[in-house]
Amino acid sequence: MERHLKDTIVDEVVREIYEAYPSLWERFGDNGHQRTVEDNHHHLDHLETAFLMDDSRFFMDYTIWLNEILTSRNVGTELIIDNFERLQKHIPGKLDSLREHSYLQYLQLSLHSLQNFK
Numbered sequence: 001m002e003r004h005l006k007d008t009i010v011d012e013v014v015r016e017i018y019e020a021y022p023s024l025w026e027r028f029g030d031n032g033h034q035r036t037v038e039d040n041h042h043h044l045d046h047l048e049t050a051f052l053m054d055d056s057r058f059f060m061d062y063t064i065w066l067n068e069i070l071t072s073r074n075v076g077t078e079l080i081i082d083n084f085e086r087l088q089k090h091i092p093g094k095l096d097s098l099r100e101h102s103y104l105q106y107l108q109l110s111l112h113s114l115q116n117f118k
Helices: 003-020 023-053 056-072 077-090 097-117
Strands: none
Touching: 003 023, 003 077, 023 056, 023 077, 023 097, 056 077, 056 097, 077 097
């Protein structure tokens, strides 16, 4: 994925997250905001790797690991779900159709698995 497209998606998603959950500023401060930006870049990197490998399990394994790490840092599963849903909203129209379809499929599979952790 081209860097400017990734940056656009991440900026849109992170802005929406912090608008929807302004208490995140109080809970985690600027460092938390920067981590959210970094995390979203990682999400997109892992989606791209899963796509290149043609392996949805790769992104599913990442999602399970991510949930374990973030919940241990007091970031609830519901915020990961919200983040992935926002990625689903902002990806369409920004990638080629094969990539877009695959990314959205991987996100949907991961969202389904995250429901078990709520």
